[in-house]
Amino acid sequence: SSLRFVVHAAAPCPVHVKQAMIEWWGPVIFEYYGGTETGAVVFCNSEEYLAHPGTVGKAIEGAKVLVLDxxxxxxxxxxxxxxxxxxxxIPDFTYHGDDEKRRRAEKAGLIALGDIGYLDDDGFLYLCDRAKDMVISGGVNIYPAEIEAELHKMPGVGDCAVFGIPDEEFGESLCAVVQRQPGADIGETDVKSFLRERVAGYKVPRIVEFRTDLPREDSGKIFKRKLREPYWEQAGRQI
Structure with missing residues (x-):
């Protein structure tokens, strides 16, 4: 009953998880988005989140947030x-030993942190994916985070990662690597059937692989590069 303020950030939280957190702990959960280069630029409280499910917040006073093509x-x-x-x-910055990277990061006088997303009509920001994780299949942009968010809702899925793999016809297609929950008995057909009811057909992964553990960075985030690399090693290209 004494808990008044809990804040989280660093990666998007699945909507159903965040809603369950607020229901369990009460309206004491806050969220922000930003980067080391910019500091926190958007912020939201529990009430704002429930009114705008999936948002990471609205621009704080003095911050400017845009979405560019x-x-x-x-x-x-x-x-x-x-x-x-x-x-x-916030003071200006550069990257150690890489001033060119600093120049590339600046767009429209602002800083690009490498994220893809959109602003709603009320100015609340939503994250779709990391720019480097975007998959281009047959000329269509696909954001794996959207598919991962749906997979997290599937009974029996403990965790997952979706990424692009080589495809001779479309350039890239999707692969999903799934970590089952203990005791779960789900297979490739189950995963594809579940997703077909929730996303467009071209967003259903062509390959579904199962692993008991997923490789992780020190921060705990899934190390997608280690999952992706074996598929690209024989392709003679990386995109």
Missing amino acids: DDGKELARGATGEIVCRIPT
Whole structure:
């Protein structure tokens, strides 16, 4: 009863998990989004989250947050593109030994942190994926995080990772690696059938692989590169 403030960040939280957290602990859960380069640029409380499920927050005072297309032009509300942001009072920076990387990070006078997302009509920001994780299949942009979010809702799925693998016809197709919950008995057909009811057909992974453990970085995030590399080693290309 004395708990008043809990904050989380660093990666998107599945909507059903966040809603369950708020129901369990009460409206004491807060969230922010930002980066080492920018500091926190958006923020939301529990009430705002429940009114805008999936958001990571709204721009705090003094922060500027835009969503840009591939040509660096600002997109309309609801359109998905690269997120750029900045707080003028935060000191400028560069990357150690890589000033060129710093120049590439600046777009429209703001800083690109490598995330894809959109702003809703009320100015709340939603993350779709990391730009480097986006899959282009047959000329169509696919964001694996959307598919992962649906898989997390499937009974028997403990964790998962979705990423692009080589495809001779479409350039890339999708692969899902699933870690089952203890005692779960789900297979490839089950996963594909579950997803077909929830996402467009071209977003259903062509390959579904099961593992008892998923490789993780020190931060606990799934190390997708280690899952992706074996598929690309024989392709003679990396994209």
